[in-house]
Amino acid sequence: MMEQATEQIPKSLVYEMVGGKPIYYQGYKDYLTGNKQMDEIMGSSKLQALIVAELIYLLRSFYGNEYLIFTNELGLRFGKNAWRAADIAVIKSDLVEDLNDQYLDIPPELVIEIDTKADLQEVRNPLGYYHEKTEDLIQFGVAKVVWIFTDTRKVLIAEQGNNAWRIYDWEDQLEITEGLAIDMKRIANRGK
Template identity: 35%
Template sequence: MKTTKQIPKTLIYEEFDGHPIYRKGYKDFILGLKKIEEINMGTSQLQYLITWSIVKFLARELPDGYAAGSSELGLHLTKGTNFAADIAVFREGVLNIGFQSTNYSDVPPNVVIEVDVKIDESDYFQTQDEYFHKKTERLLAWGVERVIWVFSASRRVLVADNLKKWESISWDIPFTVIDDYEINVWELLLKNGFQV
């Protein structure tokens, strides 16, 4: 796509091997169809409910010392590769945060949970599948023990424990997040006000 319009950094969602990965809708900004404030920087209501329901459950169920939070934690894997994590879960003693902790995390979370794909993959990846497969592979190779993707459109969950074993299940089947703590996305949604 040829353009002379400068792409603002706020439209960069992640960086993959030195390549910017832009947010969905950034091309509308380039073409002058939307203003920057019209590009969806946040999540949908359903994505919010999924994320909030999982974090709420983990905060209530995980013992003291575990950290489970959401806020697009920045993950610095290597020079030129920086990802965002919808939900990151750390076991006790993994995180050491102080006043100097103002950069992206260079410590891999034990678990990363992603809710849907929020990027325009067309400039660097062939498909959305290629994007989430490559992101999952990189996170696992970096040291993340489990990567979980929740896809709201297909109502499926992908659980990847290592580079060789990935499992795709319906989101109404329980799965392990960390240690012995299991969740069932559908049950959590219903408990937290999802309207059928």
């Protein structure tokens, strides 16, 4: 994690907080040196944005009004000084008492991540970041975690109570929740 004094870094550049230690947005150093604007760091690529939009449409159509579909790096609060961000989170509507400016402190049923916006250069084990975040989400109570990787065109699916995480190619039919299969290749090619 980051070793320099955190009081010099704006809180808005903190992507996640793990064990009281910040994980910053990828490119935060470029912002600090004046080489990038805040929106250049926090923004998504066209492909990432398309995937999120298509998945939200599919999820909303599948779940209907019984569930809320959250997006936009929803904060999931695990405890004091411990929270993670979620690209997409699906939770039963009746579990969310009110909509306010606080992070969600109850586990969604499904979390979908598209790549990461975390600066992994500052993380001790960059590959371990994905494993640790997935474990944190599952221990929090998330039933299923889906990682979509745009560079490698792979999808990782981890489920509560199942130690065998599965990795798929985009060409594979993926059941992201019971009864809802997605075709990542079709989704990614929609923008062409």
